Amino acid sequence: MSVKIAPSILAADFANLQREVEMLNASDADYIHVDIMDGVFVPNISFGFPVTEAINRHAQKPLDVHLMIINPDKYLEEFKKAGAEIISVHFEACVHLHRTLQHIKSLGCKAGVAINPHTPIEHLENILEEVDLVCLMSVNPGFGGQKFIPNTFSKIKRLSKMIADKGLNTLIEVDGGVNQSNAPLLVEAGANVLVAGNFVFSSDNPITTIKNLKNIQ
Numbered sequence: 001m002s003v004k005i006a007p008s009i010l011a012a013d014f015a016n017l018q019r020e021v022e023m024l025n026a027s028d029a030d031y032i033h034v035d036i037m038d039g040v041f042v043p044n045i046s047f048g049f050p051v052t053e054a055i056n057r058h059a060q061k062p063l064d065v066h067l068m069i070i071n072p073d074k075y076l077e078e079f080k081k082a083g084a085e086i087i088s089v090h091f092e093a094c095v096h097l098h099r100t101l102q103h104i105k106s107l108g109c110k111a112g113v114a115i116n117p118h119t120p121i122e123h124l125e126n127i128l129e130e131v132d133l134v135c136l137m138s139v140n141p142g143f144g145g146q147k148f149i150p151n152t153f154s155k156i157k158r159l160s161k162m163i164a165d166k167g168l169n170t171l172i173e174v175d176g177g178v179n180q181s182n183a184p185l186l187v188e189a190g191a192n193v194l195v196a197g198n199f200v201f202s203s204d205n206p207i208t209t210i211k212n213l214k215n216i217q
């Protein structure tokens with residue numbers, strides 16, 4: 001299976017969102033990664049339902065919605081309505097993670113769990129069967145354009161083994177500081193979805209940048 005690419009719309013030009021989404025439609029991107037930040041779980045506020053819905057109105061790729069918010073259960077229906085196909089909640093924000101994942105699936109969405117750089121993947125041992133995608137944060141969540149944290153490599157390898165040992169096909173997504181230098185190593189370690197924000201949108205030719213990431217073996 002070739003690696004899936006999920007450009008993070010957080011790094012797009014918000015004044016030209018339709019144009020940016022149309023660019024992603026024309027690219028090899030597999031998903032559009034949508035970062036929702038509440039200013040409480042993370043020290044930044046991004047955007048909410050109306051902007052997600054506006055992105056979805058133009059998108060021809062599935063929306064991969066990453067909720068960096070407390071109390072995600074309260075907002076799952078709204079994000080489903082706004083167009084989310086994958087909804088990832090943070091392990092650190094969910095007291096009843098099993099219940100939250102069932103809730104996401106009951107809406108017909110794929111259920112993802114995002115974990116912070118300091119959170120051991122071993123915490124997912126007893127929930128992995130319920131998870132469609134694990135989003136390994138390779139930066140502290142809250143901002144685009146940060147430096148990649150190298151402990152991600154060992155987390156990918158351990159998670160890959162855990163998934164294989166259980167006979168699952170859970171996707172491993174890496175999010176934060178992904179670029180052309182670390183991407184081949186991430187894929188080699190076992191990542192199958194790469195989120196890239198600034199690396200894509202700040203490049204001279206985002207379509208070519210996405211294609212180059214996609215062609216990593």
Ligand SMILES: O=C(CO)[C@@H](O)[C@H](O)COP(=O)(O)O
Pocket residue numbers: 008010011033035066139140141142143144145146175176177178195196197198199
């Ligand atoms: O969730 C986050 C940040 O909290 C990420 O999705 C970033 O948006 C990725 O951006 P880059 O690090 O690739 O610029």
